[in-house]
Amino acid sequence: MPRPAAYRPPQVPTVDEVAAQxxxxxxxxxxxxxxxxxxxxxxxxxxLDLTTLEGADTPGKVKSLCQKxxxxxxxxxxxxxxxxxxxxxxxxxxxxxxxxxxxDIRVASVASYFPSGQAALDERVDEVExxxxxxxxxxxxxxxxxxFLSGEYARVHREISxxxxxxxxxxxxxxxxxxxxxxYDAVRLASRIAMxxxxxxxxxxxxxxxxxxxxxxxxxxxEAIRDYYRETGREVGMKPAGxxxxxxxxxxxxxxxxxxxxxAWLTPERFRIGASSLLNDLLLQLEKEQYGRYYSKRxxxxx
Amino acid sequence: xxxxxxxxxTARELLFGDEWEYAPAPQSADHVRLExxxxxxxxxxxxxxxxxxxxxxxxxxxxxxxxxxxDEQTVDDAVLAARTAYESHWRDLPGKERAKYLYRxxxxxxxxxxxxxxxxxxxxxxxIRESRDMDIPLVAAHFFHYAGWADKLEYxxxxxxxxxxxxxxxxxxPWNFPLLMAAWKLAPALATGNTVVLKPAETTPLxxxxxxxxxxxxxxxxxxxxxxxxxGGVGSALVxxxxxxxxxxxxxxxxxxxxxxxxxxxxxxxxxxxxxxGANIVFEDAPIDQAVEGIVDGIYFNQGHVCCAGSRLLVxxxxxxxxxxxxxxxxxxxxxxxPLDKNTDIGAINSQQQLEKIRRLVDIGxxxxxxxxxxECDLPENGFWFPPTFFTNVTQSHRIAQEEIFGPVxxxxxxxxxxxxxxxxxxxxxGLASGIWSDKGSKLFSISQAxxxxxxxxxxxxxxxxxxxxxxxxxxxxxxxxxxxxxLPYLELPSQSWQPQxxxxxxxxxxxxxxxxxxxxxxxxxxDT
Numbered sequence: 070m071p072r073p074a075a076y077r078p079p080q081v082p083t084v085d086e087v088a089a090q091x092x093x094x095x096x097x098x099x100x101x102x103x104x105x106x107x108x109x110x111x112x113x114x115x116x117l118d119l120t121t122l123e124g125a126d127t128p129g130k131v132k133s134l135c136q137k138x139x140x141x142x143x144x145x146x147x148x149x150x151x152x153x154x155x156x157x158x159x160x161x162x163x164x165x166x167x168x169x170x171x172x173d174i175r176v177a178s179v180a181s182y183f184p185s186g187q188a189a190l191d192e193r194v195d196e197v198e199x200x201x202x203x204x205x206x207x208x209x210x211x212x213x214x215x216x217f218l219s220g221e222y223a224r225v226h227r228e229i230s231x232x233x234x235x236x237x238x239x240x241x242x243x244x245x246x247x248x249x250x251x252x253y254d255a256v257r258l259a260s261r262i263a264m265x266x267x268x269x270x271x272x273x274x275x276x277x278x279x280x281x282x283x284x285x286x287x288x289x290x291x292e293a294i295r296d297y298y299r300e301t302g303r304e305v306g307m308k309p310a311g312x313x314x315x316x317x318x319x320x321x322x323x324x325x326x327x328x329x330x331x332x333a334w335l336t337p338e339r340f341r342i343g344a345s346s347l348l349n350d351l352l353l354q355l356e357k358e359q360y361g362r363y364y365s366k367r368x369x370x371x372x
Numbered sequence: 373x374x375x376x377x378x379x380x381x382t383a384r385e386l387l388f389g390d391e392w393e394y395a396p397a398p399q400s401a402d403h404v405r406l407e408x409x410x411x412x413x414x415x416x417x418x419x420x421x422x423x424x425x426x427x428x429x430x431x432x433x434x435x436x437x438x439x440x441x442x443d444e445q446t447v448d449d450a451v452l453a454a455r456t457a458y459e460s461h462w463r464d465l466p467g468k469e470r471a472k473y474l475y476r477x478x479x480x481x482x483x484x485x486x487x488x489x490x491x492x493x494x495x496x497x498x499x500i501r502e503s504r505d506m507d508i509p510l511v512a513a514h515f516f517h518y519a520g521w522a523d524k525l526e527y528x529x530x531x532x533x534x535x536x537x538x539x540x541x542x543x544x545x546p547w548n549f550p551l552l553m554a555a556w557k558l559a560p561a562l563a564t565g566n567t568v569v570l571k572p573a574e575t576t577p578l579x580x581x582x583x584x585x586x587x588x589x590x591x592x593x594x595x596x597x598x599x600x601x602x603x604g605g606v607g608s609a610l611v612x613x614x615x616x617x618x619x620x621x622x623x624x625x626x627x628x629x630x631x632x633x634x635x636x637x638x639x640x641x642x643x644x645x646x647x648x649x650g651a652n653i654v655f656e657d658a659p660i661d662q663a664v665e666g667i668v669d670g671i672y673f674n675q676g677h678v679c680c681a682g683s684r685l686l687v688x689x690x691x692x693x694x695x696x697x698x699x700x701x702x703x704x705x706x707x708x709x710x711p712l713d714k715n716t717d718i719g720a721i722n723s724q725q726q727l728e729k730i731r732r733l734v735d736i737g738x739x740x741x742x743x744x745x746x747x748e749c750d751l752p753e754n755g756f757w758f759p760p761t762f763f764t765n766v767t768q769s770h771r772i773a774q775e776e777i778f779g780p781v782x783x784x785x786x787x788x789x790x791x792x793x794x795x796x797x798x799x800x801x802x803g804l805a806s807g808i809w810s811d812k813g814s815k816l817f818s819i820s821q822a823x824x825x826x827x828x829x830x831x832x833x834x835x836x837x838x839x840x841x842x843x844x845x846x847x848x849x850x851x852x853x854x855x856x857x858x859x860l861p862y863l864e865l866p867s868q869s870w871q872p873q874x875x876x877x878x879x880x881x882x883x884x885x886x887x888x889x890x891x892x893x894x895x896x897x898x899x900d901t
Contacts, residue, residue: 083811085831088662098501100397100714108392292661295386299697302384323392328705332391 076226081261082296084253084289093284096328097321107358109320110351112335114141114149116323117351118177118308118343119372120156122276131161135168137372142352144368147359152348153337154207158183159196162203177207177242181232184246184275186211190228197235207240209272212259214249222262229266242270242308242341247286248278256286260293270306276343281311287322291329304333310343316354319347348372388704397714399500401490406578409438412446412601413584415453416594421446425602427577430497431711431720431755439577442600447569447609450598454540454567455615457595463537463565467523474522474562476590478515481508484586488579492551493711495578497720497756498674500712510836511555514854517838518559521859525564528856533866537565538641539617541862542610544631545580546623547573547722548677548778553622554580556853558597559838564862566618567596571610573623574603575723608634616640620861622679625776625802625847643851643861645679645843647776648804651797652682652833653819655790656690658809659831664698667782670807670833672706672760675718676780677726679848680805682833684773685762686793689786696764696784703760704747718780721756730758730779737763737772742783768799776802790815794822803845807833826852 101109119138121130138152154175157165165176180200181193193210200208210232216224233241243263247256263271271290274281287309294305307326313319319342326334334340349369357363411418421440428435442450462470481488485508492503521528525535541561545553550572561568572580584599600606604627611619611634618641621631625646635642652670654663670682687695711719721727738744742763751757762782766773772783787793797806805827808819820828826844829835836842841857843849851861 082660083657085659085662085811088659088665088832092662092665098505098714099394101394102397103395105393105395112392295701298386299384327392328388331386331388333387335391 075223076265078222078226078258078262078265081257081293084257086253089253089289090285093288093325096288096325097284099321099324101320101324103358106320107355109323110316110355110358111150113316113319113323113342114348114351115151115153116337116341117152117348118154118156118310118341119152119348120276120310120343120345121372122156122158122179122183126158126161128161128164131155131157131164132168134372135165135174137348137370138169138174139172141348143370145352145356147355149352149355153341156209156343159200159203162200162205166204175206176204177209178203178205179209179211179275181210183209183211183244184277186213187215190231193228194231194235197232201235201237201239205239207242208236209242209244210236211244211246211275212263214246217250217255217259217262222258225259226262226266229263229268233267240269241267242272242306243268244272244275244310245290246275246278247273247282248280253285253289256289257293260290261297264293264297264303264305268305270308270341272308272310272343274309274311276311279312282309282313284318284321284325288325288329291325295330298330304339306339306341307334308341308343313342313344314346314350316347316350319344319351345372386701388701394707394715398710399490399493399712399714401494401712404487404490404494406437406491409440410577410581411440412442412450413581413597413599414446414450415598416588416592418584419446425574427495427575429494429755430575430722431752433754436494437578439581439601441602442606444609447600447606447613450569450600451540451542451610451613451615453595453598454569457593458537458539458567462567462593462596463539465565467525467563467565470562470565471519471522473590473592474515474519474559477586477592478512478519480586480590481512481515481583484582485509485512488551488582490712491582492579493719496547496550496576497711497722499716499719500714501716502674506836507549507552510838511551514552514555514559514838518563518858521560521856522563525859525863528859529863529865531866535564535859535863535865538862538864539566540615541566541568541618541620542613542616543568543570544607544610544619544621544623545570545572546679547576548674548679550576551579551583554583556858557620557622560853560858561620561862562596564859566862569598569600569610569616571600571602571607574601577601611635618642618862620851621645625849628849641861643843643853644849645851645853646804646847646849647778648679648681648802648844648848649684649774649776649800650680650682650802650805650807650825651684651686651800651823652807653787653793653797653809654685654687654691654695655793655808655810655812655815656688657811657815658691659811660691660694660698662831663809664695664702666807666809666831666833667695667699668702668706671762671782672703672718672780673834675721675758677722677778678834680827680834680842681778682805682807683777683782684797684800685782685784686787686796687784688793689788692784692786699762700745700747703762706747706760708749708751708757708759710752718760721758721779724756726778727756727758730777730781733772733775733777733779734761734781737766737770737781737783740770740772742766742770742772768796774800790819794819798822798824801847804843804848805829
């Protein structure tokens with residue numbers, strides 16, 4: 070295979086760890102009450118990638134997840150939106166496709182040897198193509214930490230470019246797996262490389278590595294998106310995923326998006342949260358805002 | 373506040389609008405218990421005065437409470453009460469006993485921290501987020517820190533003799549951090565065995581009076597702390613009182629100079645913590661996004677009413693455009709509004725008088741041809757408000773680059789090399805605080821050595837800790853507050869034990885205790901360490 074002209078990542082700003090964490094903590098102290106809370110929670114439902122990525126997933130489990138995605142709270146008098154997408158392993162894509170038919174819910178799947186990415190590029194590209202052809206609307210691929218941590222940035226770029234190409238018209242989200250990159254400087258650089266290679270979204274984590282999404286990591290990625298937008302005019306989306314289980318931290322992520330990227334990113338087109346158990350807490354908090362008290366979790370259906 | 377005023381590149385503009393607006397999140401003030409009027413706090417009790425003046429809420433212009441104006445007789449009584457308390461028992465009380473009172477006061481402030489925070493925001497206009505997260509926790513921390521020193525003075529300042537307290541201290545504090553400045557003054561003075569007459573600023577007298585209640589409740593012996601209220605006249609009476617041994621003043625350079633003149637030739641000691649025009653220096657190798665955050669914290673913290681504010685941004689030319697662009701985006705998201713709203717970033721300007729001063733200097737900046745930027749802000753109708761502002765194309769010869777504005781107004785200028793940055797940073801009559809932003813550790817250290825500045829922050833700004841000394845060079849004053857250094861201005865040292873002795877031909881310097889006879893230094897600058 071002929072070597073394409075080597076990609077060299079542009080210089081990205083360094084990140085001061087202490088100050089970045091302070092900024093994230095400051096944003097987390099915003100007080101979101103009443104109408105703002107209801108509005109934020111409702112938006113978050115539509116921004117949710119309702120996820121099941123387990124070895125034990127079966128068609129039955131995926132069917133149940135899709136039903137939950139369509140009618141998050143069947144017993145509620147409130148009119149909740151449906152979630153943004155369901156996110157499943159490749160073999161489950163046809164099942165999910167069938168069970169969200171006739172709704173706006175999109176089908177997302179993971180590919181490219183999720184979660185490790187430890188496979189030859191051909192195999193990873195192959196998987197993306199298969200998932201694409203199986204009917205997924207969105208494909209979440211993993212960045213090769215193998216290549217990134219050994220300093221082969223050109224290879225990282227080349228591989229993501231190939232995955233982008235393989236995904237065709239589908240929405241491609243690149244998972245950086247920030248828990249393995251460890252430093253904010255690495256996160257910032259990886260974000261830039263992924264965007265340069267054509268990612269539609271950048272995403273924090275697979276959910277299989279701890280720590281998964283954190284506020285400061287997401288902040289650093291949002292700032293990378295902002296700088297990239299200023300430079301190129303392309304609006305890349307953001308998806309924190311993993312470990313966001315409660316409504317309160319989810320609202321804080323939304324605050325961060327609002328105050329770093331502004332109004333244009335407050336839409337499911339540009340912001341998603343990947344989570345499996347967040348949805349019911351969002352619903353619980355919405356009911357509480359309406360009735361002034363919490364009701365028992367037994368009234369909430371399982372996904 | 374929404375769109376940016378001057379959009380350089382509209383196609384790639386970020387819009388910080390009302391797509392998802394925060395609802396009001398007011399902090400309740402119901403638990404603040406306040407009398408209608410407070411007298412002077414003398415000899416452990418509140419006493420009536422002939423005249424009262426109102427303390428208003430600068431966000432609403434409504435009167436919160438009335439405060440007794442101290443006349444000369446009141447000041448005299450307060451000083452006398454302090455003198456009596458000092459001589460009758462306080463100076464002889466063992467350090468560990470003094471510490472118990474300080475610990476108790478610190479604990480009680482923590483217990484009442486919410487009430488103190490709300491009252492501080494009501495009386496002074498600062499956002500509740502700052503009074504809750506910065507002011508009040510630091511107040512308690514100062515009392516705890518100095519409580520720890522009270523019984524360790526001989527270890528802190530070793531030498532041939534025991535460090536001795538001075539006597540009665542007159543302490544005059546400003547309106548920008550009312551309770552915090554009271555703590556900075558009271559805690560070291562009491563820990564070292566002095567008694568105090570404190571004069572808070574006339575626009576922010578209330579939290580000091582709540583502190584007086586805490587002091588009563590804590591059982592501090594009458595007369596150890598006395599609080600007199602009023603403006604410059606009261607301060608002047610305190611400065612000139614013959615029974616006062618030491619004056620500690622925090623405030624403007626103008627008043628500081630006046631006090632130093634008043635004290636010239638007297639035996640009284642003096643420390644001054646005055647104005648500043650802090651340089652915040654951003655190098656091209658800085659973590660830019662965090663530096664922008666530091667610029668915001670440097671100048672818009674507490675509406676810019678901060679003596680150590682980073683009011684001059686010096687940014688390396690190669691990154692100037694990027695930094696100012698990001699600063700524009702950032703201040704578009706600052707929320708200006710009611711101080712008691714938990715989401716407010718910039719509260720009310722402390723007084724009408726201060727607002728007028730800010731407006732005057734901003735007008736001068738525009739007349740001198742600097743480019744002004746302000747985000748669009750909806751400011752409340754009543755009260756005193758000023759939006760976050762910065763000027764670009766500012767040179768050293770602009771007045772806004774030289775004069776302390778003491779408001780949310782930043783002047784931005786550029787430099788080419790580190791040497792030029794240092795020259796510009798030092799090109800001021802002040803020398804209180806500076807910030808350096810660079811990812812290179814060696815640069816942080818070399819530049820900080822070259823700055824004539826009492827405080828230098830590296831990759832952060834406006835961080836305070838009771839263990840860290842604070843104070844200025846040049847016309848920013850002399851003397852240090854905080855840490856072990858903060859003990860010195862309140863102590864008489866029997867020898868020069870704090871300074872390393874000049875070695876005499878290799879023999880260890882073992883001066884005999886004869887120097888213990890050194891009395892109070894005749895020079896008011898004796899505390900300048």
